[in-house]
Amino acid sequence: MIRDDALALDAADPLGPLRDQFELPPGVLYLDGNSLGVLPKTTAARVQQVVTQEWGTDLIRSWNSAGWMDLPKRVGDKIAHLVGAGPGELVVADSTSVNLFKVLSAALTAVARDAPQRRVILSERSNFPTDLYIAESLAHQHGCELLLAEADELPDLLNAHTAVLMLTHVNYRTGRMHDMAALTAAAHAAGALALWDLAHSAGAVPVDLKGANADYAVGCGYKYLNGGPGAPAFVWVHPRHVERFWQPLAGWIGHAAPFEFTPGYRPAAGIARYLCGTPAVLSLAALECGVDTVLAAEPLSGGRSAMAALRDKSLALTHLFAARVQATCPQLTLVSPVDDAQRGSQVCFAHPEIGYPVVQALIARGVIGDFRAPDILRFGFTPLYLRYVDAWDAAESLRDVLASGEWQRPEFKRRLAVT
C-alpha cells in the first residue's frame, strides 16, 4: 500500500461527506475523539440561540416554549437509536460517574432483595478508574465485595456469589472490546445482572443493548458523541427493571409530578426516574448537535444502520494505522486486538519508557493522540471525520518522530499530565 491507495479509498468513501459536519482546525490531525470529540459546525449557532434567544429573551418561559424540560428524553431517544435501546428507555443526565452510581445502586438493591447471598461485583482490573471508584463506594455501602480480574478470567469467575457483572464495553486503555451478548448471557446464566459502560462505544461501535439482553447501561456524551467538554452522560435501564426500584439520587426531576411540590417522593414512570436535578440546558443543546452528527451517517449507509457503516470504516482505519505502525515502528508493541471483533475504534501501542515524550512530539507536529499512564500511546479513530489518508499520515508522523529522535527534545519531557 502507498499513500495514493489511501487517497483512493477516501475518494470512494460514501461516508466521506460526513467530515464536512465538523470544524476541524487546520494543521491538526485529531486522533483523540475518544477523549473529546471535535466541534460540530452546528453547535456554536445552536448554543448561541439557546443563550441569546431561549434564555436571554424568552427566559423562564423556555422551560415550556423551547422544550427545555424534554431535552433529557429527546436527546436520550436519539442516543437510544445508536445503542440498540428503544424510545423512552434512555435519558441524558448528570455525569457517567453519577449515572453509574444510580444504576449500580439499583442493581445491588435488586439483588439484595431477590438473591441476598450474591455479594460480589465483578469487574475488570483495567476498567476505567471512575467505574471502579464508584463500585468501591457502593460495595462498601452495600456490604459487598468488588472483585477485579483480567478480561479473560471473567467468565470463570461468574458464579452463585456474583451480584453484578460491571464492565466497560471497550477498554479505555487498550481498545479491547468485550462480547456484550456473550458476557451478558454468561452473567445471566450464573444468575447475575450485567451492567455496561458505553463510554468508548456509543457512536464508535455498534451496540445492541436490547439484543444483548443487557440490564443496565451508562455512557459518555463528550467522546464519540461530540457533545463538548463535560457534556452530560446517559443512562439506560432495561424495561424489565426500570420500575422495580428507586435509584437513590431521588431528585425532583425524577419525581412523578415535580411541579406539584409535594413532600413525599414518588418516582416517575419509566426511565425518567433516573433523572435527578434540573437539566443542564446549554450542555444538552450542545450534545444534541453532536449526536446529530452521528445520526447523519444513516442516509449515507446504504440501507444499513449508521453504526454498521461507521464500524466498517472504523475497522478499516484502525487496521490501516496499526499495520503501518507495526511495519515501521518496531520499538512499539501493539496492545489493541488484531482481531476485528475485539477491537474498538482506537489503536494503542505500548512502550516501557518513551510513550509520554513520543506523544508530546506528535502533538507538536499537530498529530493529537494521548498518553495513558503508565506506558500507553493511544490513538482514537472517529470515522465521522477521519480519512484514510489521515490514518496513513499519522503513522508516517509516528515513524518520523521515532526515527528522527525528536521525542528526545527537553520540551517533551514528562510533567504532570491532566488530560
Add this chain to the structure above:
Amino acid sequence: MIRDDALALDAADPLGPLRDQFELPPGVLYLDGNSLGVLPKTTAARVQQVVTQEWGTDLIRSWNSAGWMDLPKRVGDKIAHLVGAGPGELVVADSTSVNLFKVLSAALTAVARDAPQRRVILSERSNFPTDLYIAESLAHQHGCELLLAEADELPDLLNAHTAVLMLTHVNYRTGRMHDMAALTAAAHAAGALALWDLAHSAGAVPVDLKGANADYAVGCGYKYLNGGPGAPAFVWVHPRHVERFWQPLAGWIGHAAPFEFTPGYRPAAGIARYLCGTPAVLSLAALECGVDTVLAAEPLSGGRSAMAALRDKSLALTHLFAARVQATCPQLTLVSPVDDAQRGSQVCFAHPEIGYPVVQALIARGVIGDFRAPDILRFGFTPLYLRYVDAWDAAESLRDVLASGEWQRPEFKRRLAVT
C-alpha cells in the same frame, strides 16, 4: 409615595449601573430571577469563545491551556466570597440535588460514627421538595427518620436524637429566611450538625457560613447567580469536616490523582473530594459570567461587601412592592415576612383560588413572576437588575389585573405548569 419617588430612588441608587450588565428583553419586567436569573451581557461571547476557540480549535489541549480542570475551584472561590466561605473551601459541580446527596451522606456517616444513637434528620415541611426527596432516600438507606416540622417548631425538636438539621435558608415558597447563626448554634447545642441549602440565598442575601459556624452547604447556580438554565450547583464543607469522610459519589475527579488511573479510590485533599465526574465546561463558563455580575457590586458598595449593599436595595424593593400590593390588592394575603430580618429577596402573596390565572395575566403584560402550587403568587427581586420603578410598576400591573378582571380570560386558565 408616588411613582416619581421611585424614579428618584433609582436616580440616586449607587447600584443602578449594575443593571447595564444584563440583556433585559424590552417590554419585560422580570420578577423571576429566583427561578432563572437573566442573561449577563458577557455570557454569549464567553460561551462562544469556549465553544469555538477552546473546544473547536484547541480541543483536548484546553484541559490544561484554558484551565478547564480548574474551573470548579476557580468559580467556587468566587462564590465562596459571596457566602462567607474561604478560598479553596467550595467547588462547583453537579446539581443541587446531587450535592445535597453528597453532604447529607457525609453528615450521616459522621454522626453514625460519632453518635450512633442520633437517627433523625430534622427539616422543614415546606422545604423545597428535592431536598426532602434526597433526605428521604438517605434516611431510608441509613436507617434514619426524616422528621418534618413547621419553621417555628424546629428549635424545640432539636434533641439527643437529632443527627442533622437540614434547612433551606430562604424558603422557596414564602421567602421566609431562617436565622442561620441561631439555628446552627441551636443544632450544635443539641449535638447535631447543620446543613444549609443556599438556593435562594447565594447572590440574594448576605450569607456567612463560617461566621454562622455551619457544617455543610449546597446552593444553586441558575437563580440569583445568573448562571443560565440548569447551571451547575455548588457544595461547601466546613474545613473541620472536609477530610474526615468520603462522600459516596466517589468519581475520578474527586480522586487524589485522577490521571494516575489507579484502581483504588483515594480522596483528594480538601473540598476537591466533593467533585465526581468530568467538569461541565460550557455550563461552568456561563456560570462564571453570572457570578461576576454579583461581584461587580463590590466597587459600588461604598466599602462594604457586595452582598451588604445588594441586601439594602433588595429589602427596599421588596418592602416597596409588598406595601403597594397590600395597599391596592386587598384580595391577596402577604405570606412573606414583614420583618426585614426574616425576608429573603422575594415577596409572595396567597390567594385560595385565582393565583394561577392572575400570574398568567401578569405574564401576558410582560410582568413575569411565577405561581407555586397550591396558592402562591411569587415575585423575586434581584437588586442587580431591578429598579425601584420596576417594583412600583409591577405592583400597579398586579392591581390592574385584579381590578380589570382580565385574569378571568379563558387563555389564563390553569393547565399543566412545568416552571
